[in-house]
Amino acid sequence: MNGGSIMTPPPAPRVVQDDRLTELYRTYGPVIYARCVRLLGEPVAAEDATQETFLRVHRHLAAAPSASEALLWIYRIATNYCLNEVRNRKRRPDLLRELPELPTGDSEDLLADRDFAARLVAEAPENLRVVAWLHHVDGMDQGAIAELEGISRRTVVTRIADFAAYAARFAKRSQ
Amino acid sequence: MTAKDTHLSAFVVDALVSGALTSVEREAAERHLEGCTRCSDDVAAVRALHEKFTADVLPRTLPNVRARVASSRRPAMVRWIGVGVAGLAAAAAIALVLHFKAPPAKPDVPEEPYLAIKGSAGMKIVAQHAGTQLEVVDGVKLAKGDAIRFVVDPNGLPYLLVASVDGDGQVTVYFPAGGKESGRVEDGRKVELPGSIVLDDARGPERVFALFSKEPLAAGPVTTALLAIGAGGRDEILRARTLPVPAEAQRSIVFDKVSP
Numbered sequence: 001m002n003g004g005s006i007m008t009p010p011p012a013p014r015v016v017q018d019d020r021l022t023e024l025y026r027t028y029g030p031v032i033y034a035r036c037v038r039l040l041g042e043p044v045a046a047e048d049a050t051q052e053t054f055l056r057v058h059r060h061l062a063a064a065p066s067a068s069e070a071l072l073w074i075y076r077i078a079t080n081y082c083l084n085e086v087r088n089r090k091r092r093p094d095l096l097r098e099l100p101e102l103p104t105g106d107s108e109d110l111l112a113d114r115d116f117a118a119r120l121v122a123e124a125p126e127n128l129r130v131v132a133w134l135h136h137v138d139g140m141d142q143g144a145i146a147e148l149e150g151i152s153r154r155t156v157v158t159r160i161a162d163f164a165a166y167a168a169r170f171a172k173r174s175q
Numbered sequence: 176m177t178a179k180d181t182h183l184s185a186f187v188v189d190a191l192v193s194g195a196l197t198s199v200e201r202e203a204a205e206r207h208l209e210g211c212t213r214c215s216d217d218v219a220a221v222r223a224l225h226e227k228f229t230a231d232v233l234p235r236t237l238p239n240v241r242a243r244v245a246s247s248r249r250p251a252m253v254r255w256i257g258v259g260v261a262g263l264a265a266a267a268a269i270a271l272v273l274h275f276k277a278p279p280a281k282p283d284v285p286e287e288p289y290l291a292i293k294g295s296a297g298m299k300i301v302a303q304h305a306g307t308q309l310e311v312v313d314g315v316k317l318a319k320g321d322a323i324r325f326v327v328d329p330n331g332l333p334y335l336l337v338a339s340v341d342g343d344g345q346v347t348v349y350f351p352a353g354g355k356e357s358g359r360v361e362d363g364r365k366v367e368l369p370g371s372i373v374l375d376d377a378r379g380p381e382r383v384f385a386l387f388s389k390e391p392l393a394a395g396p397v398t399t400a401l402l403a404i405g406a407g408g409r410d411e412i413l414r415a416r417t418l419p420v421p422a423e424a425q426r427s428i429v430f431d432k433v434s435p
Contacts, residue, residue, distance in 0.1 A: 022241075139185060140184040140186055144186060
């Protein structure tokens, strides 16, 4: 099962005097935080990323027509923000050395390893990074990625193929 | 193993724990969970993170989020951060939100339009270019011989370090000039830093950072961070908007040095 449409998230517990900001943070904070932990792998970095994401969310959420759209939207913002953070970490020269031993086999086998795919995505060209992560690490199918990112399925397919070619070149260089 | 085809995607796991799946989708996911240890573990991990956020992270971070949201609402900030790019990005985002009706096209939320809005201090760069004075916003083209000066709004943060990295990877500490740590600045809405800088003939982007802090920042880590950006070339200079240093507020502006 992949992707899936969504309904309005359940109301979060709150007290009467909570303002709109607190309500939004209580409602969407947990899912953003969990997402950021998974993307960044560090609770402290995830806390920062959650706050950064939420600042962007809060700016525009009042204009969003429905809570169901809002969850997709927030998810997208958090994903983009965290992958930018992953990209920034790429500046560290030791990142490639941190890559685990290459899985054996062709590039398909390579990308079947979630952890390896995650690290390879951090090295990938920027235009491929989000789609590659959503597909190979998060396990989302093309349709779900297209919906989440607001791009066409054809674009998703192309980027997945480009990333596979990138992974194949990486495997060849590493042999 | 990949999650494709055989396991719940990360999004479905998050939506499930958030109670955001339709009843049909939730039942399908729950059926899958009955026979899948890996996905059950994923769900348990996400659930634990939700609980941790509510019990621990939320109480600690909410005051900070509220303060930053309040800060970003100040109209003066838009003028000070200047940076028409931020305003254009916000306008674009709002315009896109207006197209949010079904079929819903997600607003194209820019990646980092608000990264520059941390705290409330600000920086403006004024350039003397081709006989005229102009405010430097992201992407402005300047040439050898143009003079720039800095005007800052410390907003109560007493220490400032202004430094840049250019297309040649050259790092310069502008304030205090060649200093080893932040210099003290007077408080006020428009504090003009002493002196002006005449641009050399290095071409390409130059990104200037203003780092406001409560305590002096050592220039060493700032220089190291700038060199790392410079090593990434033009694209990295254009992308990087903050430095990994403990400044309470950061502002950044990039301009392009071209042939006269």
